[in-house]
Amino acid sequence: MRILLVEDSVRLRELLLEAVRDAGYRIDAFGTAGEARAALQEIDYDLLLLDLGLPDEDGLTVLKALRREKRSIPVLVLTARGAVDERIAGLDAGADDYLAKPFNNGELIARIRALMRRAPVAVMPVLDYAGLSLDVATRRLTSDGAEIALAPSEKSLLELLMRHGGTVVAKRKLEHAFSEFGDERSSNAVELAVSRLRRKLETGAPRAAIETVRGVGYMLREARR
Helix, strand or coil: CEEEEECCCHHHHHHHHHHHHHCCCEEEEECCHHHHHHHHHHCCCCEEEEECECCCCEHHHHHHHHHHCCCCCCEEEEECCCCHHHHHHHHHCCCCEEEECCCCHHHHHHHHHHHHHCCCHHHCCEEEECCEEEECCCCEEEECCEECCCCHHHHHHHHHHHHCCCCCEEHHHHHHHHCECCECCCHHHHHHHHHHHHHHHHHHCCCEEEEEECCCEEEEEECCC
């Protein structure tokens, strides 16, 4: 799962980046509406955390444009505009939830999980393949009911492989999913991450295996008996 944060306060942006990453999610962050619009054109995000008081454009304008374009991405508004009529305006503009500043980071993460549970069916909040089950919202991975501990980056790779279970995922697509905006990872970094993930699955998930399709990419499949 990949989150987009739009917040013009550098200090708050850094704090939120840390909190969301610690919760196991990938996140890109920008300080202006223009940067956010460009990122939304390039990447299919699963959730938008949107501040309304942006320097170049009101956040409500960004939100209304998304809804006019029929973009179904869940939007959690983060703003100092806490008055009831302002909250109503944000919800009427298409926000899915509203969190007034200052807020507790624990509540923010809980609201992210809640929005993911209510996300469209296409998002597939729980992925199941080859005995593996990954809750996209909580990032909890189990194999036949037993929990498996993975690093956040490994879970991101596995999520993409599970979404395409039984089919090949191009290495370039994995590189893109493994990285954050403006910090693209090398092929070697992805190969090392896949190798670590493969070893952990061999130990904790005997029914699942990652197959290398030379020159193309990787595929998650049912392990051969």
